[in-house]
Amino acid sequence: MIAKTVLSSYYPLGTISVIEQPFLWKNIFIVSLPKKNPSALISVINLIISSGLIIVLPRIKKFKLIAIYFIFLASIQMFSALFFTFSPSEFPYSATEFSEFYIKSEISIWIFMPLILSMALMLLPAPFLPKLMLILFALLYSFLFGTLRYIIFLFIIHEFSSLYMALLFFAFGPLIDFVYIVGIYSFYSSRLAESLKSSEAVWKWSY
Amino acid sequence: MVLLILKSYLIFTVCVLLIYTVRHFLFTMNRLFYEQRVYYHDLIDSDIKSITILIPMHNEEQVAEQILDLLVPSSYNTEHAEKTTKNILDLLVGADYPHEKMEIIPINDFSSDNTQIILDEYARKYDFIKPLHRYEGKRGKPAALNEGLKHAQNEIIIVFDADYLPPKGILKDIAVSFNDPEVGAVMGRVVPVNTRTNFLTRLLDLERTGGYQVDQQARFNLKLIPQYGGTVGGFRKDVVISNGSFDTSILAEDTELTFRLLLDGWKVIYANRAECYEEAPETWSVRARQIRRWSRGHNQVLFKYLIPLLASLHLTKKEKIDGVLLLFVYTVPLILILAILDSLALFFLGEMQIVAGITAFVFIGAYNTFGNFAPFYQIGVAALLDGATKRVQLLPMLIFNYFFNTIYITIGFFEAFWDRLTGRSTKWIKTKRFRNKNGGTPLHTKNLRDSSNRIGKN
Numbered sequence: 232m233i234a235k236t237v238l239s240s241y242y243p244l245g246t247i248s249v250i251e252q253p254f255l256w257k258n259i260f261i262v263s264l265p266k267k268n269p270s271a272l273i274s275v276i277n278l279i280i281s282s283g284l285i286i287v288l289p290r291i292k293k294f295k296l297i298a299i300y301f302i303f304l305a306s307i308q309m310f311s312a313l314f315f316t317f318s319p320s321e322f323p324y325s326a327t328e329f330s331e332f333y334i335k336s337e338i339s340i341w342i343f344m345p346l347i348l349s350m351a352l353m354l355l356p357a358p359f360l361p362k363l364m365l366i367l368f369a370l371l372y373s374f375l376f377g378t379l380r381y382i383i384f385l386f387i388i389h390e391f392s393s394l395y396m397a398l399l400f401f402a403f404g405p406l407i408d409f410v411y412i413v414g415i416y417s418f419y420s421s422r423l424a425e426s427l428k429s430s431e432a433v434w435k436w437s438y
Numbered sequence: 439m440v441l442l443i444l445k446s447y448l449i450f451t452v453c454v455l456l457i458y459t460v461r462h463f464l465f466t467m468n469r470l471f472y473e474q475r476v477y478y479h480d481l482i483d484s485d486i487k488s489i490t491i492l493i494p495m496h497n498e499e500q501v502a503e504q505i506l507d508l509l510v511p512s513s514y515n516t517e518h519a520e521k522t523t524k525n526i527l528d529l530l531v532g533a534d535y536p537h538e539k540m541e542i543i544p545i546n547d548f549s550s551d552n553t554q555i556i557l558d559e560y561a562r563k564y565d566f567i568k569p570l571h572r573y574e575g576k577r578g579k580p581a582a583l584n585e586g587l588k589h590a591q592n593e594i595i596i597v598f599d600a601d602y603l604p605p606k607g608i609l610k611d612i613a614v615s616f617n618d619p620e621v622g623a624v625m626g627r628v629v630p631v632n633t634r635t636n637f638l639t640r641l642l643d644l645e646r647t648g649g650y651q652v653d654q655q656a657r658f659n660l661k662l663i664p665q666y667g668g669t670v671g672g673f674r675k676d677v678v679i680s681n682g683s684f685d686t687s688i689l690a691e692d693t694e695l696t697f698r699l700l701l702d703g704w705k706v707i708y709a710n711r712a713e714c715y716e717e718a719p720e721t722w723s724v725r726a727r728q729i730r731r732w733s734r735g736h737n738q739v740l741f742k743y744l745i746p747l748l749a750s751l752h753l754t755k756k757e758k759i760d761g762v763l764l765l766f767v768y769t770v771p772l773i774l775i776l777a778i779l780d781s782l783a784l785f786f787l788g789e790m791q792i793v794a795g796i797t798a799f800v801f802i803g804a805y806n807t808f809g810n811f812a813p814f815y816q817i818g819v820a821a822l823l824d825g826a827t828k829r830v831q832l833l834p835m836l837i838f839n840y841f842f843n844t845i846y847i848t849i850g851f852f853e854a855f856w857d858r859l860t861g862r863s864t865k866w867i868k869t870k871r872f873r874n875k876n877g878g879t880p881l882h883t884k885n886l887r888d889s890s891n892r893i894g895k896n
Binding site: 292295296297299300302303307310311314322323324328329332350351354355356397400401406409410411413414416417418420421423424425427428 | 723830
């Protein structure tokens with residue numbers, strides 16, 4: 232609903248709507264929007280740029296780490312550009328289907344994130360309540376981040392075409408969720424290490 | 439049919455990653471909540487064993503002086519210590535080991551810089567330093583060690599890489615384990631000395647922390663397979679020589695030795711307290727070469743020892759399971775790359791439903807299992823045990839390391855595969871050193887001080 236409200240303010244009345252679909256044990260709400268395929272020219276330009284990046288980036292000596300990450304992004308985009316250059320009509324998804332898959336994968340994240348965090352936090356020598364608060368905070372962050380990302384994804388797909396669908400899903404989808412999950416965990420364990428520094432009993436097996 | 443294969447592969451990948459996730463979760467649990475297996479350091483032995491220290495060196499003038507200063511007993515090197523105090527500052531000035539029980543063989547392996555001159559100078563001053571200059575035969579660490587073994591006069595061999603900075607008591611800590619007649623090799627803990635240099639060294643420090651503080655110790659606790667790492671460790675000379683010495687065609691002579699000893703019924707053990715400081719790679723290109731070489735060597739060992747491991751009569755079931763998982767560690771990135779390509783193919787074939795459902799698992803597994811050789815919770819706990827309060831905050835940044843490692847480890851896998859297929863010979867490329875020639879920088883010294891203050895250290 233939030234996504235629809237935000238996106239509706241950018242597009243003419245009736246372009247964006249919300250549909251209801253069953254998923255797991257109840258219905259979910261999905262933003263529906265029209266499909267937009269890229270022009271042949273845009274696909275070819277994307278193909279040239281992404282291929283060029285794949286060739287040039289490995290030769291960069293500095294910032295190798297970032298270069299490799301961009302090679303990963305460029306490879307996905309090259310696949311996508313190749314597909315849209317040679318058989319755009321075969322592309323199997325509408326924007327609405329992408330929207331549906333996004334919501335479903337996000338729900339999977341919301342189900343599994345507390346599980347992963349619980350297992351990781353269970354190992355740390357700390358009381359139950361702060362751990363629970365941390366999981367709730369991570370969930371809240373994920374709701375907000377997931378919603379914001381949903382709006383941005385739909386905006387990009389509607390504005391710039393389905394050509395970027397694969398890149399958005401594979402590079403900025405669930406993978407990014409685990410970055411902040413680990414970030415929240417690392418921040419907490421850092422604080423915990425600070426507070427436990429003087430507690431010798433905790434460290435009896437560390438040697 | 440194609441769809442079925444693609445979907446099956448995705449499920450296979452998830453299963454592999456889950457197995458590794460569970461393995462590392464158990465290791466972490468063991469390290470934190472279970473009784474730790476006691477090493478031999480409480481053993482007081484009046485009969486101190488005679489040891490030979492082998493230090494392979496190829497163009498090591500930048501670091502040669504420092505490691506020798508640190509290994510020479512303080513009573514011997516007072517003069518030299520004074521000379522170099524401004525360089526090594528508060529670093530340890532000599533090993534706590536009787537000099538009459540010690541022989542140091544620095545192996546000059548085809549050096550074209552001043553390594554030979556430096557070593558000869560030391561040999562003139564100290565009679566127990568016996569440099570070995572090699573300019574014939576095959577170059578590389580395994581070949582150099584084989585040559586060193588021929589000259590070694592003692593049964594217990596301890597190996598250090600030339601860039602390592604051994605602390606005072608480490609020789610005793612390593613040598614004492616050989617009082618157990620079943621021990622074939624022992625491995626100490628490696629701690630980067632240049633952690634604060636840059637982003638890469640900080641990430642590598644996290645990697646080492648997870649690998650040693652939790653992984654190796656847990657495997658030692660659980661009587662699985664702690665790995666001999668080729669440096670900061672020791673082994674029995676006769677056992678290695680009787681088995682044909684080091685295989686010079688394998689780049690990971692350490693992993694090879696681990697499996698060879700285990701298959702012969704020897705124990706490989708881990709000494710967490712035997713900490714030694716190393717210089718971690720400071721540039722990504724050097725790191726790329728290092729990890730690629732490790733992967734190539736490790737996968738060579740996989741191809742050579744997988745079947746003998748499974749067929750071994752000396753190993754228990756749990757040792758075999760751990761051994762298989764250990765052997766496949768450097769194959770997981772290839773499995774992941776194929777899974778990403780598989781997911782992309784499924785995506786464009788209209789199967790996003792399964793990709794959307796399972797990709798989450800794939801990446802959970804990927805990140806958990808191969809964030810950087812250890813899942814995030816393992817590194818988090820290891821850093822906690824080390825009393826690290828700040829560096830653990832870099833954990834999310836390991837995502838970059840994950841992509842980097844994945845690429846170069848996969849290249850290493852294919853190189854090993856090609857080695858196996860064609861029988862081509864390998865060429866040893868030394869890891870570049872970064873320390874300045876005049877000794878440790880103030881940064882190094884500062885790090886050593888910090889590491890000695892870690893929580894949990896006696």
